[in-house]
Amino acid sequence: MEKATFAGGCFWCMVTPFEELPGIHGIVSGYTGGTVPDPTYEQVKTGTTGHYEVVQITFEPELFPYEKLLELYWPQTDPTDAEGQFQDRGTQYKPAIFYHTEQQRELAEQSKQQLAQRGRFDKPIVTEILPASVFYPAEEYHQNYHKKNVKHYKEDRAQSGRDEFINKNW
Template sequence: MSELQKATFAGGCFWCMVTPFEELPGIHGIVSGYTGGHIKNPTYEQVKTGNTGHYEVVEITFDPSLFAYEKLLELYWPQTDPTDDGGQFQDRGTQYRTAIFYHNEEQQELALQSKVELAASGRFTQPIVTEILPASVFYPAEEYHQDYHKKNPKHYKEDREQSGRDEFIDSNWQQS
């Protein structure tokens, strides 16, 4: 068994960023949380103000011998609007921006390469604004945010339907 690694992705509301990655071989855990800000141990109430500098993120623990980082990137991009620097879908503010936080040089190179490839693909007419940033201290979100889609399926479904995320994904990421 190879050594487990971390991958950290910001794609708007962290509730919606869990399901694309869960229950896949080689994925050992997904934790919703916060990173990139300037205060220690932020709470959801603090982060949602947009004043802490944190992003809502998912931190994925994975076995790269079973699930390559490139595959994680391939799953990440279609969950987002990579051209929106003001948040994602109905969730507006700096805490909902997109970013890929790399944990080592290989992840940095692969993330940058994937961003360049997406920009060159012609899929979007606007620039790809998703940032590629070094991973920093990760703070797990409060317990009620973990696996929110399983604990509160009705509210999760309603929130996701209202967000516009699925419509955007369907109209911009369908494979041709």
């Protein structure tokens, strides 16, 4: 088993693209990249902790290679927005790939370069590729939020602009 960690705005919206796929054994919403130990959602949402909202995926690379995770990751984001994602603004919502191994770093860099070369976007690809650091699971009410709070999740996602961007650009 390996871990993959992705930031793409609100972590609620980053769970569904990866769930229920063969070789994916778990998806946990959480925080990483900052300086505050054991951060809470209330702290992270202020943008002052240095943490990103992320999903950490446990996967079997033989069944679901890291490259496939990257292929799923990019179309969930606006890789040209360094100020957040969609309606979620601030450093805690910036897009980033946190690598756990040198191979993951190389594959992430390659996929970012390939995306830039395709010319899909007229602005630079600004998604950061950073070393994984301590991961803190988010509070229980954030885990599988899209299943626990279906109505609120759908409303929030609809208002976010995420789906409109994805449909237009991907």
